[in-house]
Amino acid sequence: MALPGQERVISCFETQTDFVVFAQQMDTNDIFVLNLSKTFELQSIHFFNQLKFTKLNCVKRAMDNGFILVGYEVLQRQSKIKIALLDEQLNVVNEKILPVSGADQWAECVVTLQNGYLLVGGHKTIGSNWYQALVIRLDENLEIIWSKTFGGSSDEWFSNLCELNDGFLCVGSTESYGSGQADFLVVHLFQNGYITWWKAFGGPGWERAIGITQAKDGIMVVGPSNSFTKYNSTLLIKVNSRGQKIYQKTIDPSADFIVKGIVSSNNKDLFVIYGEVWNDQFRKDLAYLIIDNQGEILQKEIIQMNNDQNFCQILLLSNSNFLVVASTENPYTSDDILLFLITR
Template sequence: MKKNLLPVAAAGLLLSLIIVVSYFFLFSTPNVIKPKAFGGEKYDSARAMVIDEKNNFILAGMTMSYGPGYVNPYWLKISPSGRLIKQQAYGGKGDDRILAITARRDSGYMMAGHTNSFGAGGQDVFLLRVDENGKQVAVKTFGGKETEEGRSIIQGNEGGYLICGASASFGPGNYSAYVIKTDSDGNCVWAKTYGGVNVSQAYFAAGTDGGYLIAGDTTDGNLGKRDMWLFKLDGQGVMLWEKFYGGIHSDTASCVFTEGENIMLAGDTGIGQGRYSDMYLAKLGPEGGIIWEKVYSMAGFQSLKSAAGSKDGGFILAGVTAEADGRGQTDIIIIKTDSSGDVLWTKTYGGSQDDFAAAVAETADGKIALAGWTNSMGAGDYDVYFFKAGSEGEF
């Protein structure tokens, strides 16, 4: 009598299907990651983000929940599925903050910010090197007897790193833009200040054809109370040209990056004109001439915090908004544009309290990753906030 092998075959097929499906859910990268909070019982925030070669998300910021001091540098590694792999705090006994991060060419990361635990003055530029697992390798400080701030760090064109920020110790003004070039170990190669006799600050840097683009704002311009300020340096820090942008009120440039030979400049415009500010994006020629500029006007207050290009030729702008129809007191806003800066869609994110954006990036699979901080969810006063949305901002 022959045995009926059909049930056995069906069971084997079902088992194979279960194994395949389980493997998919365990090891595949999800299309989206819904908002997550990380941190302790006190204040924690992410201020910068990079994505490594394995599609892990590396966040850098500050924490009051962990570490030896009042405010401490904070590093987090999040898996492609949104799981916290590792977190680490650093610093001294005082107030030490990280505002920027870049990957090293070999392995590990360089983070920049400012410190009053170490250095020569009341507050100095702080450079922190860690390995790929977040272990501290070296600390460097830069500055004089007064106050310095580090706000951006990028890889140098010929090795090393470029940090930009502001200085009250050096330069002709009350506050001057401060740019530091280091070698691969973080030792200073040159440090220079830029600006006039009033207040000038640098917020963001980008590398370009052997030199650097520096974006910030200044009260030494010729347009308004405070102008967007963009200048180009050669590899030795010599200024090649500078441009001012904005209107009769206050404007600030907080992000710059290149698109081929052209320059993308983003920031805020209309601050202090008796109403709220608007987000701003401009496409500039190789020497800073305006090709087009866009102002994104909405009800309430908006402020740009990060911008990036996307694979489809458009742009992703991330910031904060206090518009009347938002979810909470302050919400995160993302604007996606086409290649001409025209809006394709706008989305807001957040809970019933305050939510802040700090960094945005397009992922390898064309989705949108965002890092910041929130007190709408999480365990503490404020917590690190992270999500990966779909290509149209959806979850």
């Protein structure tokens, strides 16, 4: 989908009548939305005249069928968490910079709760050289109910999270704890923000947890790793709600693989790990792996094209269909939005 500029696709949603794709113009920071028909024909493009993020990181469904956008905006040389609420017609109903003290903050991901929102990211206090992992609970009006930081003697940050029956599980990276240069950071919090347990997982090299999804009998967490193979591969851990490790595996597609996330089937018995592989022509191709509940690879697919590709998301449409949401290099317009419908 070639547009006159450099676009970064953020997220895609299916509605009853169409698909809604959020993206950001990289040269102007403008946020825009594409409305596509069920056959992926472009119906309209909606630009927001005043809504800007230095970087928009995540878009999720909000309460009342709207959307919540999180990221950061640079103000006076400092990154500040920015958040916006849109209604179903894409009208901006609330927008604010969160009043969090410190030198730099950003939000990586957000989930919608029954009566508010929870977001995660990173935070650096004034005068400190290290980042702390950050969690913020908001009410429906985007007012802060509580915030929590987690840190040590080096850098920590959160990349993703999911809501459980007894609280929240936040995942990211720690350089202060664990056995390697950087390890998976997995932290469980109650609804009131109290940290009940935390764990670090990894090897002697670098790991960072970036994807999380629930299985029938636990929680699956994935991220890039260089501890167990000569090239970048995927570390997969499965834990229960008490932080006990069910298993840990290296998902090795026999190539340098940059994992971007994981999604589960509706039955939570099959999972798709997606990202990019480096091919022999030193080009990034889209790739996905279908695994079972034990982490065994059932299917591996590589989508080869002439230019570099960047995976954004897999949107499950049914147990047999899913939509690949990505960006592709274009020699004339730089990065363009790329959509693939996959039928198994």
